[in-house]
Amino acid sequence: MSVPILKQGDVLIASIQSALTDRDLLQLKDELAEKVGRLRSRGVVIDVTALDVMDSFATRTIRSIAAATRLRGAETVVVGIQPEVAIALVELGLTLDGIATALDLEEGLDVLVEVMEARRRDR
Amino acid sequence: MIDERRVPIDRDVDIVTARQLGRELAAEAGFTGSDLTLIATAISEVARNIVVYAERGEIRLGRTDRNGREGIEVVAADEGPGIPDIQQAMQDGFSTGRSLGLGLPGARRLMDEFEIVSEVGKGTVVTMRKWRP
Incomplete structure (x- = not known):
């Protein structure tokens, strides 16, 4: 089950539709890292609303997506972490430190604009 | 275990199958x-441990009760290489594979009971239970 990636201006939106296998997650990482360069994107939104479980592998892969896309010049915002998933992440001892998060896609795009502007100022 | 169900685990998609069945049985x-x-999530962690370290094994799931309390029992069994030092494997951040080392200690925190029996060269059996509030 691959994840559709939509381009909206200079932002890529990866909208996860259903439970993902480890391989699907790794494929998403590769595709985003490649597309960010090819499409000259400045921001990435990963919508995880459809994920009913985020275990240590999923969390590690999302962290590594954010790190890889940053090295390719884009900022990442993770949106839609479900309340039960948030509780499970805390219990597992997992964090998304250093990665911007937002409640939903709309708010995520707002956050992304701020993060992208902050990065531009830092240059 | 009551109404035991078995999920064979030998590739990453089986991890998803096991945790989805576990959620249904828990409901x-x-x-x-x-x-x-x-x-x-706990099922996902122990199932992945099988795929990463033992290549194949199985997850057994079912209801359980003790002293009038009802709950769910999850057994993750494999005939993989076994864990030489369980105490070390249960420490946060310890990993010999390609992971954060949060799998087993994380699963223990998510459940009420967690037992692990492992013999080098023979395999590993993890038994976890959670009791209904």
Whole structure:
């Protein structure tokens, strides 16, 4: 089950539709890292609303997506972490430190604009 | 274990199958809300451990009761290389594979009971239980 990636201006939106296998997650990482360069994107939104479980592998892969896309010049915002998933992440001892998060896609795009502007100022 | 169900584990898609079945059984057993997610996440961690370290094994799932309390039991069994130092494997951040080393200690935190029996060269059996509030 691959994840559709939509381009909206200079932002890529990866909208996860259903439970993902480890391989699907790794494929998403590769595709985003490649597309960010090819499409000259400045921001990435990963919508995880459809994920009913985020275990240590999923969390590690999302962290590594954010790190890889940053090295390719884009900022990442993770949106839609479900309340039960948030509780499970805390219990597992997992964090998304250093990665911007937002409640939903709309708010995520707002956050992304701020993060992208902050990065531009830092240059 | 009551109404035991078995899920063979030998590739990553089986991890998803096992945790989804676990969530369904937990709901049937009367668990609600975030408990369902905690149980499914714990199953995901022990199932991945099988795929990463043992290549194949199985997850057994079912209802359980003790002294009038009802709950769910999850057994993850494999005939893989075994764990030489369980105490070390249960420490946060310890990993010999390609992971954060949070799998087993994380699963233990998500469940109420967690037992692990492992013999080098023979395999590993993890038994976890969660009791209904």
